[in-house]
Amino acid sequence: xxxxxxxxxxxxxxxxxxxxxxxxxxxxxxxxxxxxxxxxxxxxxxxxxxxxxxxxxxxxxxxxxxx
Numbered sequence: 740x741x742x743x744x745x746x747x748x749x750x751x752x753x754x755x756x757x758x759x760x761x762x763x764x765x766x767x768x769x770x771x772x773x774x775x776x777x778x779x780x781x782x783x784x785x786x787x788x789x790x791x792x793x794x795x796x797x798x799x800x801x802x803x804x805x806x
Contacts, residue, residue: 770795 770786772794784791 772798
């Protein structure tokens, strides 16, 4: 395999891996409330909505008590 082709291939693999790491880290920073139901369905409420703020406040308190 020519050196330039190998370098391009390695650059593409590195870029792809870096984008995956970046997306995972950004996804962790977003706070949201996920509500799971007995039937297997899930509703996700984004931070900023009044419903989510009440639940996130309670969740933060519970996490701080558990530490």
